[in-house]
Amino acid sequence: MSWQITRDDLADLARGATLLGTGGGGDPYIGMMLVQGVLGDGAITILDPDEIADDLFVIPTAQMGAPTVMIEKIPAGTEPTLSLRILEEHLGRTADATMPIECGGINSMIPLIVAAETGLPVVDADGMGRAFPELSMETFAVYGVHGSPLALAGERGERVIIDTGDDDRQMEWLARAVTIRLGGVGHIAEYAMTGADVKRTAVPRTLSMALALGRAIRVAREEKRSPFDAIQDTLATTLYQHVRTLFEGKVVDVDRRTTEGFAKGVARIAPADGGAGELEIRFQNENLIALRDGDMVAIVPDLICVVDGDSAEPITTEGLRYGQRVRVLGISTPEMMRTPAALAAFGPDAFGLTESFSPVELLASGEVRPTAASTLVH
Amino acid sequence: MSWQITRDDLADLARGATLLGTGGGGDPYIGMMLVQGVLGDGAITILDPDEIADDLFVIPTAQMGAPTVMIEKIPAGTEPTLSLRILEEHLGRTADATMPIECGGINSMIPLIVAAETGLPVVDADGMGRAFPELSMETFAVYGVHGSPLALAGERGERVIIDTGDDDRQMEWLARAVTIRLGGVGHIAEYAMTGADVKRTAVPRTLSMALALGRAIRVAREEKRSPFDAIQDTLATTLYQHVRTLFEGKVVDVDRRTTEGFAKGVARIAPADGGAGELEIRFQNENLIALRDGDMVAIVPDLICVVDGDSAEPITTEGLRYGQRVRVLGISTPEMMRTPAALAAFGPDAFGLTESFSPVELLASGEVRPTAASTLVH
Numbered sequence: 244m245s246w247q248i249t250r251d252d253l254a255d256l257a258r259g260a261t262l263l264g265t266g267g268g269g270d271p272y273i274g275m276m277l278v279q280g281v282l283g284d285g286a287i288t289i290l291d292p293d294e295i296a297d298d299l300f301v302i303p304t305a306q307m308g309a310p311t312v313m314i315e316k317i318p319a320g321t322e323p324t325l326s327l328r329i330l331e332e333h334l335g336r337t338a339d340a341t342m343p344i345e346c347g348g349i350n351s352m353i354p355l356i357v358a359a360e361t362g363l364p365v366v367d368a369d370g371m372g373r374a375f376p377e378l379s380m381e382t383f384a385v386y387g388v389h390g391s392p393l394a395l396a397g398e399r400g401e402r403v404i405i406d407t408g409d410d411d412r413q414m415e416w417l418a419r420a421v422t423i424r425l426g427g428v429g430h431i432a433e434y435a436m437t438g439a440d441v442k443r444t445a446v447p448r449t450l451s452m453a454l455a456l457g458r459a460i461r462v463a464r465e466e467k468r469s470p471f472d473a474i475q476d477t478l479a480t481t482l483y484q485h486v487r488t489l490f491e492g493k494v495v496d497v498d499r500r501t502t503e504g505f506a507k508g509v510a511r512i513a514p515a516d517g518g519a520g521e522l523e524i525r526f527q528n529e530n531l532i533a534l535r536d537g538d539m540v541a542i543v544p545d546l547i548c549v550v551d552g553d554s555a556e557p558i559t560t561e562g563l564r565y566g567q568r569v570r571v572l573g574i575s576t577p578e579m580m581r582t583p584a585a586l587a588a589f590g591p592d593a594f595g596l597t598e599s600f601s602p603v604e605l606l607a608s609g610e611v612r613p614t615a616a617s618t619l620v621h
Numbered sequence: 622m623s624w625q626i627t628r629d630d631l632a633d634l635a636r637g638a639t640l641l642g643t644g645g646g647g648d649p650y651i652g653m654m655l656v657q658g659v660l661g662d663g664a665i666t667i668l669d670p671d672e673i674a675d676d677l678f679v680i681p682t683a684q685m686g687a688p689t690v691m692i693e694k695i696p697a698g699t700e701p702t703l704s705l706r707i708l709e710e711h712l713g714r715t716a717d718a719t720m721p722i723e724c725g726g727i728n729s730m731i732p733l734i735v736a737a738e739t740g741l742p743v744v745d746a747d748g749m750g751r752a753f754p755e756l757s758m759e760t761f762a763v764y765g766v767h768g769s770p771l772a773l774a775g776e777r778g779e780r781v782i783i784d785t786g787d788d789d790r791q792m793e794w795l796a797r798a799v800t801i802r803l804g805g806v807g808h809i810a811e812y813a814m815t816g817a818d819v820k821r822t823a824v825p826r827t828l829s830m831a832l833a834l835g836r837a838i839r840v841a842r843e844e845k846r847s848p849f850d851a852i853q854d855t856l857a858t859t860l861y862q863h864v865r866t867l868f869e870g871k872v873v874d875v876d877r878r879t880t881e882g883f884a885k886g887v888a889r890i891a892p893a894d895g896g897a898g899e900l901e902i903r904f905q906n907e908n909l910i911a912l913r914d915g916d917m918v919a920i921v922p923d924l925i926c927v928v929d930g931d932s933a934e935p936i937t938t939e940g941l942r943y944g945q946r947v948r949v950l951g952i953s954t955p956e957m958m959r960t961p962a963a964l965a966a967f968g969p970d971a972f973g974l975t976e977s978f979s980p981v982e983l984l985a986s987g988e989v990r991p992t993a994a995s996t997l998v999h
Contacts, residue, residue: 333711333782392780401791402770404711404782405799413779420798421783 259457260351267528268348268374299438322430346449347374372446470555485604637835638729645906646726646752677816700808724827725752750824848933865985
């Protein structure tokens with residue numbers, strides 16, 4: 244069933260998308276303001292992926308770049324739709340809908356800007372099921388839909404088309420170079436596909452999941468209920484079944500650099516009461532691995548989310564500050580994101596990590612490697 | 622009148638193109654081998670720019686990258702024509718002819734590869750009248766024809782299109798980034814234009830000039846005449862009227878780095894007899910400025926050419942070796958390359974030099990600033 248997003252939904256969506264950004268993905272609140280600007284009192288139609296026509300022509304839209312740059316370099320606002328138009332012209336075919344390639348962070352919002360400007364509907368699905376730092380890290384690619392040709396629009400009207408055939412990593416490599424020279428941010432349209440492709444290759448209903456998570460956290464706070472329970476109850480209705488509290492404490496160290504177009508670094512969290520034990524999180528735009536006293540308790544592609552210790556407000560890696568009281572959640576990804584092919588595209592090895600993937604629900608429950616941090620959320 | 626190039630012309634053309642490369646431009650001998658491979662016993666038709674139809678549709682073709690990389694990374698051979706086809710597809714129009722964008726170095730040969738493969742004729746003109754390191758340094762751009770859209774082909778079949786409107790420097794900036802990530806070399810088609818545009822914006826008959834120079838040097842050697850006289854006699858029939866010997870001596874120092882996609886450095890030449898005096902040449906792919914004992918004797922866009930002291934064989938900056946006996950020639954460029962607009966595009970300031978342009982025929986004849994090096998060739 245199709246449904247609609249209005250301006251009243253955007254703050255909740257931004258909150259949920261920040262959670263699914265797992266520390267990165269770019270700030271959806273900037274995207275939210277851009278959507279508000281073009282949407283006004285209108286509404287955006289969201290299509291359920293199970294119900295779209297097999298021949299629906301979908302062109303996903305997104306922003307690429309380092310989140311640390313995106314905060315300082317707010318887009319002019321015309322680039323997202325320009326990227327779609329460039330790809331339409333190149334392909335000689337107009338889109339019937341747009342879609343996120345990434346449901347976490349600002350890329351939950353970019354397709355809404357395009358939709359509000361063009362009147363196109365948005366398919367409720369994406370290719371990352373969270374946020375990832377590279378364009379090749381897509382379930383689309385894993386299951387046979389490739390990113391090329393990619394269209395890239397710059398803030399001064401630059402138009403770039405990149406076609407690397409089936410080689411999505413080369414596409415990422417070249418598009419990243421252009422993005423860096425555009426000042427760190429570029430707007431892209433890529434992974435054009437049919438409705439049948441969406442059903443086969445996309446992670447379904449992740450836009451509605453982001454909205455539901457953000458809304459559940461807010462409503463729980465308003466009703467003085469636990470927002471952590473609300474997160475767990477919401478995820479129980481999705482393909483993201485398992486939630487674990489990996490650690491509670493305060494931020495004691497953040498080492499972050501913006502290098503080669505990425506925000507890379509390490510954050511450390513220690514018990515607020517000064518007790519023993521520490522959680523280390525390593526990130527490349529997104530949180531990649533969490534180690535408690537040296538023992539892995541969660542690893543990509545499972546979600547490692549840092550949230551405020553009381554309100555459960557999600558905190559990005561740019562938002563991490565010394566002394567913040569936080570809770571770190573581990574959330575399981577759907578099975579289609581854990582297959583050998585999926586792990587080859589966006590598992591630990593794709594990020595240069597030497598650790599192998601283990602499901603967070605096994606790691607953090609102690610079934611694989613018990614740790615003192617392993618407790619269920621509440 | 623149109624004329625033809627066959628395999629027997631290629632070695633002479635390569636020699637002349639190396640001279641016009643002013644130290645850079647990439648090694649035309651590698652290009653020559655590629656032309657020979659596709660041309661066989663065939664012939665390439667060369668069109669005189671004054672005689673082409675005003676509505677002839679011309680797509681120039683070239684290679685971009687650091688000459689130091691080109692030597693190690695020989696192209697697969699299919700990229701030059703692929704770049705033309707990408708641009709044709711993008712524009713929805715097929716080319717009637719190709720043309721060099723740069724008559725010095727390997728880019729004298731790339732259009733011949735395309736011509737040999739496609740059967741297209743080549744227009745006897747270019748947009749640099751020598752070699753320059755950047756795609757925006759074109760008389761085409763100076764006189765109103767812009768490079769965008771540019772098509773770029775990689776050795777693994779990568780296809781990239783870059784359109785920055787009238788901003789040719791931004792086009793260069795983005796294309797350079799892609800080229801670096803392709804391993805340092807990319808093949809491009811750009812500055813698509815009509816025959817009327819060619820007549821208005823191109824430096825005419827530079828391909829025939831390169832061939833005539835290379836042939837004159839060879840024939841003079843065979844006939845035991847001075848190849849330096851032969852260079853001067855040949856140039857006297859072209860728009861490049863003035864030749865000066867800036868220095869004779871041996872190479873005593875070469876400092877060369879490949880950085881940001883360019884070969885940059887300094888060469889020093891001292892008298893072979895150990896006497897006083899020194900010529901310093903600074904280069905960025907091409908030789909940019911020659912200083913004799915600190916006094917400028919030639920500066921870009923005039924040509925600074927290092928040749929063998931006996932045979933007049935041109936020597937690229939990569940070919941410079943300690944102890945080589947060389948002669949350094951200064952050659953004047955045509956007036957259309959010395960206008961204020963032209964100097965803004967490829968004069969000293971465009972290379973970060975603080976010196977102002979002065980014509981080599983005035984500098985090296987002593988009319989502006991006398992130096993002991995100022996002697997006519999022979």
